[in-house]
Amino acid sequence: MPLNNPAPNFALLTAYDLRDFSAEQIFTRSGGAAVSMPTFTTGQGVYEDALFFLNGRSSDTQISAAGQMNTVKTFGASWAVTIDENDRVKISSNVDFEITKLGSNDALGIGSATINATQVGSDYVVTAPLDWTRGSINLGDVSYKLDEVGGSNTFNFPALNVHIQDVTVFIRDQATVSDADVFGLDSLEKLDQTAQTNDAISWFINDDGFVVCSYLTSTGHISWTNTTIRDLLGFSGNETPTTYATVYSLLTSTFKASGVLIPSRPLQNHHLRVSNLSQSRRKIGGGYVSNYIGTYTTSALQFDLDALLDISDDYRHFTDRWLPLCSSGERVNLYQSWGDSRRALVSAEVLGAQAAFDTLFTSESNGLYGRVRGSLITSDFDLSYPGRLRRRVPVAMEIEHL
Numbered sequence: 459m460p461l462n463n464p465a466p467n468f469a470l471l472t473a474y475d476l477r478d479f480s481a482e483q484i485f486t487r488s489g490g491a492a493v494s495m496p497t498f499t500t501g502q503g504v505y506e507d508a509l510f511f512l513n514g515r516s517s518d519t520q521i522s523a524a525g526q527m528n529t530v531k532t533f534g535a536s537w538a539v540t541i542d543e544n545d546r547v548k549i550s551s552n553v554d555f556e557i558t559k560l561g562s563n564d565a566l567g568i569g570s571a572t573i574n575a576t577q578v579g580s581d582y583v584v585t586a587p588l589d590w591t592r593g594s595i596n597l598g599d600v601s602y603k604l605d606e607v608g609g610s611n612t613f614n615f616p617a618l619n620v621h622i623q624d625v626t627v628f629i630r631d632q633a634t635v636s637d638a639d640v641f642g643l644d645s646l647e648k649l650d651q652t653a654q655t656n657d658a659i660s661w662f663i664n665d666d667g668f669v670v671c672s673y674l675t676s677t678g679h680i681s682w683t684n685t686t687i688r689d690l691l692g693f694s695g696n697e698t699p700t701t702y703a704t705v706y707s708l709l710t711s712t713f714k715a716s717g718v719l720i721p722s723r724p725l726q727n728h729h730l731r732v733s734n735l736s737q738s739r740r741k742i743g744g745g746y747v748s749n750y751i752g753t754y755t756t757s758a759l760q761f762d763l764d765a766l767l768d769i770s771d772d773y774r775h776f777t778d779r780w781l782p783l784c785s786s787g788e789r790v791n792l793y794q795s796w797g798d799s800r801r802a803l804v805s806a807e808v809l810g811a812q813a814a815f816d817t818l819f820t821s822e823s824n825g826l827y828g829r830v831r832g833s834l835i836t837s838d839f840d841l842s843y844p845g846r847l848r849r850r851v852p853v854a855m856e857i858e859h860l
Contacts, residue, residue, distance in 0.1 A: 469720040473505065545820065566625065620706070664710070670708060722768065728759055732754070790857055804824055830859060
């Protein structure tokens with residue numbers, strides 16, 4: 459089901475222009491190989507935002523939901539995991555089965571009761587009755603048991619306990635997904651996995667705006683080579699990884715990533731402004747002739763920027779690590795409900811084969827949730843405190859939709 463949160467936290471992520479770092483080494487691992495940037499061709503190297511640079515909004519086959527099921531399965535020829543038109547997780551196989559939640563985090567929304575599959579054509583399908591969890595997830599807290607109906611076979615999944623960006627990223631297999639969120643640029647996660655020949659590595663932005671790497675400890679800890687990219691992602695080079703689930707490590711940046719702003723409060727105001735551009739002339743006899751140019755929609759935002767005495771001091775992060783990456787006219791993505799990285803879709807665009815919900819789009823509340831792709835058109839920000847305390851600062855910003 460949709461998020462059903464009238465005031466979700468939001469995020470503003472700028473584009474990442476990394477064209478100057480073509481083929482440059484980023485870091486090495488103590489137990490593995492060096493990781494380098496892709497070799498960009500002319501015009502390549504600008505990532506949609508930090509999230510897309512880190513994981514490309516998709517998962518390696520061996521980490522993805524269906525990929526993990528197909529790796530550890532003990533019955534069924536093939537398994538699939540999708541999001542259906544009602545925004546529920548759907549699991550299907552060619553063999554009858556039932557599913558039971560075992561883990562502490564019911565990320566897929568299965569619930570506490572065992573669910574029997576329903577036959578739909580030649581497939582057997584379980585549709586989760588509850589909402590799937592929004593936000594980054596530790597797969598070590600997620601576990602489901604699949605039992606064969608009419609047989610004795612059983613298996614548990616997931617088996618790889620890395621962290622993931624969100625459930626939609628967990629479902630999207632980078633080897634098969636081919637929609638509009640595929641931009642043809644290798645993510646840091648893919649580059650790292652390829653260099654180490656190990657799939658149990660993930661990179662993501664946590665719910666506070668810090669960059670995190672989750673990996674099997676045996677692949678080795680990171681030693682940064684390129685300090686510019688290190689600094690961009692918020693790492694100091696002095697971080698110490700923490701161990702979890704015995705054999706996994708988690709490395710979290712000291713500072714929030716440049717170009718990533720996730721305020722602690724929801725938007726105070728968000729409305730649309732529409733500019734209808736044309737060239738028109740009055741006729742001598744009355745009336746007009748007009749040459750229509752285009753209609754341009756802008757999101758007008760008002761929000762509170764956390765400052766020194768608030769939950770998180772983002773005042774100088776905004777001035778020094780966000781705005782320099784996003785001058786007027788530069789690309790920016792508005793995640794209207796952080797924790798769900800899908801694009802926003804208005805209800806009138808649910809046409810033909812386009813469902814109201816899938817792994818690319820959410821049409822909740824007629825486009826008020828999900829990611830809006832746009833360009834910043836505000837150039838000046840007066841960050842004055844409304845009172846004597848340096849707690850938070852009201853910010854007004856306008857983003858023109860692509």
